[in-house]
Amino acid sequence: MFSLTDQPISPRDLRGAVAGDGTGAVVLFEGVVRNINDGRTVVRLDYEGVPELAVHAFRDIANEAGEQFGITGAAGIHRTGNLVPGDIAVCIAVGASHRGAAFDACRYIIDQTKHRLPVWKKEWYEDGTSAWIHHP
Amino acid sequence: MKTVEVHYMGALRDMTGVGSETIPVDGDTYADVFEAATGRHDLKLDRNQIRAGTPQAFRDWSDPLDTGVVYLMPPSAGG
Numbered sequence: 001m002f003s004l005t006d007q008p009i010s011p012r013d014l015r016g017a018v019a020g021d022g023t024g025a026v027v028l029f030e031g032v033v034r035n036i037n038d039g040r041t042v043v044r045l046d047y048e049g050v051p052e053l054a055v056h057a058f059r060d061i062a063n064e065a066g067e068q069f070g071i072t073g074a075a076g077i078h079r080t081g082n083l084v085p086g087d088i089a090v091c092i093a094v095g096a097s098h099r100g101a102a103f104d105a106c107r108y109i110i111d112q113t114k115h116r117l118p119v120w121k122k123e124w125y126e127d128g129t130s131a132w133i134h135h136p
Numbered sequence: 137m138k139t140v141e142v143h144y145m146g147a148l149r150d151m152t153g154v155g156s157e158t159i160p161v162d163g164d165t166y167a168d169v170f171e172a173a174t175g176r177h178d179l180k181l182d183r184n185q186i187r188a189g190t191p192q193a194f195r196d197w198s199d200p201l202d203t204g205v206v207y208l209m210p211p212s213a214g215g
Contacts, residue, residue, distance in 0.1 A: 031215045048145065049214075050207055052192050078214060090215050110215065118189070118207075119214035120146030132147035133213040 001075040002058035004051045004119070009077050009088040018073035018095035025102040029092040029110050035085035041126040045083045049119035054078065061112040069105040071096040076109065078119055089121075137162055138201065142173050146210045148186075152177045167197040169206050185211055 001017045011028055019026055033045050062074040073095040083089055092110050096102035124130045143156040152173070161172045166188040174181055188195045190203040 050145065050189065050191065050209070053189050053194060053207070056193065114215035115212055117212055117214040118145070118187070118209050119212060120210065121213050122146075132150065132210075134147075134211040 002055050002062075002077065004049045004054050004078050004080050006079070006081040009079060009091050011088070011091045011093070014075045014077060014091055014093035017075035018071075018093045020072050020095065022097060023072045023095040024097045025099040026093060026095045027099075027102040027106040029090075029106050030088050031090040031110065033083045033085045033087045033089055037123060040123075042085065042123050043126050044124040045089065046122040046124070047078070047080045047083065047089065047119060049078065049080055049117070053118045057117050058113065061109055061116060064112070065094070065105040065108050068108065069096065069101040071101060071105045074105065074109060076113065078113075078117065080119075138164070139204070140169055140172075140201070141205045142169060143205070143207045144173075145207060146213070148208055148210055151179055161201070164201050165197065166195050166199050166201060166206065169201065170197065170208065173208060 011030055035042055058076050065071055071094055076092045078090045092106055094102050094106040122130050122132050138161045139158050140161045141158045144152045149155050159172055159176060161169050170183055187209045189207045191205055
């Protein structure tokens with residue numbers, strides 16, 4: 001289960017999607033907008049993405065995590081729109097039989113999500129300038 | 137000659153100055169869309185750094201053009 005949303009993220013909403021009878025551990029990761037990056041003060045982040053492609057990319061990543069670590073479920077949600085420091089930009093929930101697999105799978109999923117999800121962010125700084133992250 | 141609606145995502149939008157546009161494409165692969173789009177805006181980009189897709193699926197550059205709407209996407213920057 002995955003979606004892009006322009007609304008504030010409620011991590012609690014993800015939990016039900018990954019916990020079943022065989023689930024002994026749930027790991028929830030929140031990625032939060034930081035007010036500083038590479039020494040510059042960040043006042044705002046603008047995110048955009050391609051919704052359906054993001055769903056496909058997350059499904060691939062979650063399937064890989066399932067094959068590698070053995071999980072009972074994975075869910076994710078990523079923001080689009082204008083965010084400020086303190087806002088949740090991404091949330092990942094992973095359920096597994098035991099905590100080791102849940103932690104490992106969650107780490108794998110968020111790492112891959114940052115590199116493979118068709119989502120882009122533009123940072124705005126306190127001096128009014130801006131920059132896209134990962135400029136080609 | 138086909139016409140394709142091209143969407144420029146992330147930094148590509150600022151580099152082209154448009155979010156999307158309909159452009160003529162001489163050829164029938166996604167690589168031809170890349171050439172048409174970058175040539176039009178005089179952009180020197182490494183194609184290996186860019187991904188292509190329809191609104192529903194990622195595509196390889198050599199894939200036959202099977203849609204009228206193409207997304208050109210720079211390296212991801214999620215999280």
